[in-house]
Amino acid sequence: MREPGRPDPEPLLRRVQEEEARALRAKLKVFFGAAPGVGKTYAMLSEAQERRKEGFDVLVGVVETHGRSETAALLEGLEVLPRQELAYAGQFLPEFDLDAALKRRPSLILMDELAHSNVMGSRHVKRWQDVMELLDAGIDVYTTMNVQHLESLRDVVAQITGVIVRENVPDTVLERADEVELVDLPPDDLLVRLKEGKVYLPDQARHAQDHFFRKGNLLALRELALRHTAESVDAQMRRYMASEGIRKTWAAGDRLLVCVSPGELSERLIRGTRRMAGALGAPWMALYVESRHHLRFTEEERARIESSLRLAEKLGGETAVIEGAGTLVEDILTFAQDRNITKIVVGKPSRPRWVELLRGSTVDDLIRDSGTIDVYVISGEPGREPAAPLLRRGITSPARNYLLAALVVGLASGAAGLIFRRNELADIIMVYLLGILIVATRFGRGPSLLASILSVAAVDFLFVPPYLTFAVTDFRHVGTFAVMLLLGLVIGNLTERIRAQARLARGREQRTHALYRLGQELARSAGSAALVASAIQNVATQFQSQGVVLQPDEHGRLQRPEHPLAFPLNEQELGVAQWVFDHAEPAGLGTLTLPGARATYLPLKGARGAIGVMGVLPEGAPRWAEPDQRQLLEAFANQTALALERALLAEQSAFDRQRADEERLRNALLSSVSHDLRTPLGVITGAVSTALETPDLAEPARRELLQSAQEEAQRLHRLVSNLLDITRLESGALDLHTEWMPLEEVVGSALNRREMAAEAHRVRVSLPEDLPLVAMDGVLMEQLLLNLLDNALKYSPPGSPVDIKAWAAGKSLTLSVSDRGPGIPPGEEARIFEKLARGQVASNRPGAGLGLAICKGIAMAHGGHIQAVNHPQGGAQFLVMLPLGTPPSLPEEAL
Template sequence: MTDTRPDPDALLKKAQEEERQRHRGRLKVFFGANPGVGKTYAMLEAAHEQRRDGVDVVIGVVETHGRAETESLVKDLEIIPRRRVEYLGTTLSEFDLDAALARRPTIMLVDELAHTNVPGSRHAKRWQDVQELLRAGIHVYTTLNVQHLESLNDVVAKITNVRVRETVPDSILEQAEDVELIDLPPDDLLQRLKDGKVYLSDQIRQAAQHFFRKGNLLALRELALRRTAERVDQQMEVYRRDHAVVQTWPAAETILVCVNMKPRGPRLVRAARQMAAGFHAKWIAAYVQIPRHLTLPQAERDRVVHTLRLAEQLGAETVTLTGEDVAQEVLAYARSRNVTKIIVGKPVRAWWKEWLFGSVVSDLVHRSGDIDIYVITGEAGEGRPLAAQALQRSSPTSGYRLAAFVVCLSTAVAWLMNPYFGSANLIMVYLIGVMVTAIRYGRGPSVLASLLSVAAFDFFFVPPYFTFAVSDLQYLLTFGVMLAVALTISGLAVRIRRQAEMARYREKRTSVLYAMSRDLATHRGAATLANLAAKHLREVFDSQVAVFLADSDKRLQLQRGEQLFFEFDPKEAGVAQWVFDHNERAGLGSDTLPGSSALYLPLVGSDGPIGVVAVRPEQASRVLDPDQLHLLESLAGQVALAIERTRLSEEAQRAHVQAETERMRNAILSSVSHDLRTPLASITGAAGSLLDESNRLDPAGRQELIRSIHHEADRLDQLLKNLLDMMRLEAGALHLNKDWHPMEEVAGSALARMERRLSGHRVVVLFPEDLPLLFVDGVLLQQVVINLLENAAKYAPAGSTIELSASAKEGEVIVEVADRGAGLPPGEEDRIFDKFYRAKPTGEGGVGLGLTICRGIVEAHGGRIWAEHREGGGARFRFAIPLPKQQPAVPAEQMEPQSA
């Protein structure tokens, strides 16, 4: 009975995938062979149909190329304005991703998926913009030509002699929920070209002579049709798997050839290749690895490797399956891949052996159902006698000696039990010994133990004793049953042992793969990831591993680390460079440079190769096995994506820093240009009036102009000083010249310098008499007080009171400047200390650096600064300076509270 229940693991994976996709937008690709077939027109028609159904549809970017019929469909749809980008002195228009995310329609139209964005954009490629839209839950309609697929780039270049520079990873098309083929016969497309419906008139002649030749159009059309057919076939397989369909749907021919360790494997592979070519079908070469194969000689296991590699070279997909029942595994896989024909080799064993031991071919024929089975005759002499298989030594000689010892030990135990127990119990002792032997030492020693156990039981415990003669013929049945049971137990024990070994191997590989994925996901830095990748690959494949990464000049550099001990000579380095340049694997076991001591695989990212991984195995079969090779390629892909991810993260960080630097530069220029212009204009005007001899000023007027020049020059000096102090803080060039200072002295110097600036306010100073000394840079701390007083004077109304006070508590001195101004903007208590931040216009200049400088100086002293709202209106600015554990032995001066 066939089990048609879905695989629980597959159901769990499907549920997890549906959960991930639930909040993700759906992608629909209008796919075509060439420009001009009508992809954009079809996309707009689909958009209008959705709009009529009440769906919110917005155009993000659509290229009409001046086609009137396309432009007519654009008019009735909402369009997001494009952003303008300056590049090399030219203004370009690009898709505004931020505006699209803010608008958040149900469906966004984004034309020309392969487009390259202007340098400086958030993403280098438009398909990356589309990915961000999908992650935001926005459905996307887009267009794509077949020549823009990354995997077909070389094929298109050979056909058209044109290298397409803008490409899209195949995974993007594979992620699309819907791919609609927009097809047009080459003759009709050429007519559209002549009618000016594809390019402008000045481009028609050049296009017709180069890319738009009929042969090119036919070839590209075939590529598009084939790729679409593959996509439909993948969708059908997904549907069959999701709905647990076990019957074969012969919508297209798929051939599966079964290979094993027999010499006829290459012949089966070549026959399958011929059949696949005749049916124009895809074909698969499958090998089922059962536990017994792990004990076979290396030569026979290598034969499977070579057969599968031959199948790959002839264009087959190869797969290695594991299980106990070969026919069951083959048929289960064939139904999962919708296989219509299975090719197997004809058995060469005698009929009685097939009847006794079974036949894979017979099982396939009886269980295949609607799948056709083709049996091909093998060469004579391919079979191996059963006796040869039984006598093949699969264990070391010590195992046989230990088997004999276990039988002797069992005989000794049975001899002690003989006076008290019957013969059946003595037989149990021997069966236990056989089972232990099978578990510990394998099949060969267990068979020997079974035979010796029967002989020992006959010799020691069956009358006449100490001879192999049998007086009662009933014991012959006992011997037969005992031998059969012993052999069965040994066979089952060996099978369990092998299954346990395979389970341990799979568990080890799974744990290593999990550890590798976890490490690659949680670490950053190309060199760190290269070291981690080499470490894990070495554990999986028992090989020496090295990772090369390309520098800015596309030259490979060996990443050396703890696990990268693999040294290369110049020839080996040349192989690695060839693999990187040609994006193909080479070296050991490949068709290119097979004399190399290692196998080299390219590390391919979304935009091409980024490096090379080299593997030098202890045993070539560990890597050259197609199943292992596919695993290696998958791991190399993970490593490439991890390294590319960390590089993109670093580039994004650099871009962010660059953008912040640019923003800061613009802010500085804007602030400085405005705030410096005002005092310079005042100084220039006043100085011009003084120099004008025709303008006769009285002494009072001249004095006023001179005071104005002095005031504006002092203001200009303060602005420049703030800028220089900020530069010193950010450059880390601020050095503290600490000494013991009373806070009263620091405050007094600051008030003296601010006397003129504070003349319109009443200043109250409240300092306690026992205020301890501070170990600070007096000049810098004085600048903090000056900046806080100037800030208070700027925002407090004329005639109001400004309070300057200090207190000592909990190991620090807290200084406060309070005013009765407009107060702080709600929620801006921390932001006011940011660079270039100004709460509100006051009519006075300033670049918004005074409070930032205060914070830098206070934090350099190990202190803290903050701002608070003041009850009754106004603001309080406080900073705290930590007190040293010990005060100097100098009497503190007393300072009376001052008022001004």
């Protein structure tokens, strides 16, 4: 344990590292205002001129003067970065050129209107993303923004003004700022500027004054801007105090802290603190220090602590539960100094004065050691806070322990009598102290107190003259007895404290291990379903309860769980869970909202709001009624929410990638097919039109035209058939009508097709006579062979042959189609069977790149496969392997 008042080295090292990183990174300064027209751009340009005079390389990235002459005058002498022109909706719009700024690399760049949305076609959607990239490149940035553009205040601004602001900046961007300068202007002065046309053009100014620029709206926005700037400055002050090691409180702004205890006075203290904070307009929080006495509190006292903390949250205060490291006063003051608390509220002590003289007064010690922090002592209601007896805590032990303590004292007496002579009083006393130590370590404080008293009585009765009496003739022994009794009490108290600290340490270890185990299992879970299962199992194990995780549908309605470990929900419980999801607040059992529910429901909050609800149904009394267990349950919910959000984002990313691939494939297919459809349609239209519009056309010419139209129609038919086939293959709607038939029949039928007849003389067929029958769909296999032949003829040199061969080996029949073309480039053997894959060699026969993909699908539908290799004599060879079976035997009548 570190010494009181000595800084913890780990947070100190972390702060030093953060300060070093902050000193090296680029600086961001935000000129912050309540509304347009308060002078943010003017203030930014004024300071930029000062930096230029100091020798800084200042570049104007984006500055919007809105026609204000006094603002435009401040641009004189500053280099302005030319904007790029981006096409959008039929016109060219100027936009910030990020690449040019990075190439120019100034010391400081000015970026007006941080919340601006970039023109489509820019690298980033928002200007604040451009700013973050500039900062990452080491360039300092000055920028401007209004309070209504802050993401966390979007709902508040909409409620005040009735206007939903679409352009928002994440709070983390403003938190990243090294300096936030408030540019303020009273609402009356701003309205005067608006009427004078210094904010908007006259027509726009009248519309703005009737809607957004009403005085009430401006007052509310001004208060929001002032408060947010104060919070930013306060965060900077606290960082400075931490970096400089300043432990005392700086009362730059009031912060109240109320201390919670198991007594009934706590709720009165919380309400009083809330009223005081409201009067001061200051933030406040409630603190409970989990000391070694926490494990000995009754169920009623633990429930009272939990109720007090929930009351503080209900009244708008922040709550904190810390583990005691030193004395109660040290822990409270250390926490108050870390949080820059200026006022501490405690209850007036109700114990008798003599008890405080013996045990000390927490209030007195707090007032004495508080330094610059004010301490407010509030009186309780008469009769509400009973005085606790001096020895009420820690002495209640089973009767068996007291009997064992008496037995230990008896054994110590026997051992002392046997080993030592009566005049060796010091050695005898050591034996009794050893017995007291054994009792204290094994049986608790109460039995150790009894052992101390019995030990003093036994020493006096057995070993101090006159023997076998309690009379004392030598008054020097009285001091010995007093010291012996005091040592016994001290040993008992110290031992009990060590036992309590050990129990607290075990509890902390169990909670830490539970969170570690949950984090490990969530990290190993792949997908949201497995993650939900892990969360439910860990909640059930840790809290002896049943769990459920509910997720919304696309309409924001929670769906009933499908996991077998989840407990069933009726309509009432589902309604409570829906309320939790809609309001992002806990509800149900043990809360102040809908407490009649059977289970406790906690919102699973992600970066963009609630993403689900966790429900916990206890088996008996809920284990999370105590503050530490409640915090552990909330930590479980937070861990689950983070992991679930990660899984959902990963699933959404995979879905988006799939959609993008499908869209890219669709566009490529349309682009390819559109050309292949247009060409035969053009030929058909031209041939038929010529034949119809030329009455005196010679019969040979007319026949040639019609033959050309027929060939192109057959090409068109084949292309449409391919499209339909690939669609059926992808949708799983391909039905096989298999029958046992010879391969020669399929080959002959394919060669007799009209579109193949003209090229049939180039095809050489070599099929053994003893080929077995194959179970196949004749129509589909014919289509497969036609596609392979068409591909081979397309890539073969004119006049070169195409070979069809087949052979049976083992349990498969192989069909081979080979050509004498350029072959297949290395590494492309598998890719050519993908959709839209085309050969690299140009062909005078256009294609959509679907034929081989259809061949692969038909082969797989028959339980076989297809592969492409380069023929040893040159060209490509396609091998289709089909499984062989046992054909049914023919009836004897057919023989």
